Amino acid sequence: MAEPNHLLRTRRESTPSRVIPSEGMSRPELAKAIMRWLWDTTRTRYDLDPRLIAKWENGTVKWPAAHYRAALRAVLNASSDAELGFAPSGQLASAATSALGPAVEAMEPWKLTDVLTRSAISGAALEHMERTILSYAARYPTTPPDELLPLVSAQLRRLHDALAQPQNLWERRRSVVLLGVLAGLSGNLWLDLGRSTTSSDFFDLGEQAAQEAGDPDLAAWVLAARSVGPFFAGHHAVAGELLARAEDLAAARSSYRRRAWIAGLR
Known part of the structure; x- marks a missing residue:
């Protein structure tokens, strides 16, 4: 059983919170402070899950990556790794590595960690995009399609660029879900402009995004939005x-509101 890192936890809890000054810094707050320091220092975006901090504190991970140790020292005002309860694995591991030769040291673990955690878009940027895209969905019923479509298209281009770059799995899934929402909106907008083929292509994209993200609620929404065109074209069986x-998918994980909306359309 791993031995807990009491020094790190004590150091965190004795560092005043910026959110609630009378309390110690929480793990999520420490994670944000580390990511902010890394961005200010290296101009590289990292996405640090607070659960990794828990692993440092409970001793499951005894030697974090070099960039995380540097950030921890700065944020928690420590002069050395030892003050935070961190120490290399010891002489035995060092000797074993030396015996295996330089090939073992050619790719350091922290570099692989860097690849896993590096992201082309920050969590804050994704949150802003989510708010913006949801506002587009709310504006759809009252905004002319030729006014809303350029805004939606601009966000699609932004997501295309983000998805073409490295992202961790969590941020990639959020981006894919947003892509699905934008694709569904685009499908409706192009349909309103009389471009049924283009509309169909975007609805296909929306369904694919929902499948890629493993999001049955998104898939249900896309299918329900897609049903409007066939209904008004007189293809009631298709609708x-x-x-x-959509109802089958919504039953898995959708809200009561979503299910009621789909039932009402049907």
Whole structure:
């Protein structure tokens, strides 16, 4: 069983919180402070899950990556790794590595950690995009399509660029979900402009994004939005089939509001 790192936890809890000054810094707050320091220092975005800090504190991970140790020293005002309860694995591990030769040291673990955690878009930027895209969805019923479509298209280009660059799995999933929402909106907007083929392509993209993200609620929303076109074109059987599929998907994880909306459309 791993031995807890009491020094690190004590250091964190004795560092005043910026959110609640009368209390110690929480793990999520420490994670944000580390990411902010790394960005200010290296101009590289990292996404640090507070659960990794828990692993440092409970001793599951005894020697964090070099960039994280540097950030911890700065944020927690420590002069050395030892003050934070960190120490290399010892002479035995060092001797074993030397015996295996330089090939073992060619790729250091922290470099692989860097690849896993580096991201082309920050969590704050994603939160801003989520708010913006949801506002587009709310504006759709009252905004002319030729006014809303350029805004939606600009966000699609931004997401395209983000998804083409390195992202951790959590941020990639959020980006893919946002892509699905934008694709569904685009499908409706192009349909309103009389471009049924383009509309169909975007609805296909929305369904693919929902599948990629493993999000049945998003898939249900895309299918329900897609049913509107066939219904008003007189293809009621097609609309009914789309809504039946949407209901099945919504039953898995959608809110009561979503399910009521789909049932109302059907």
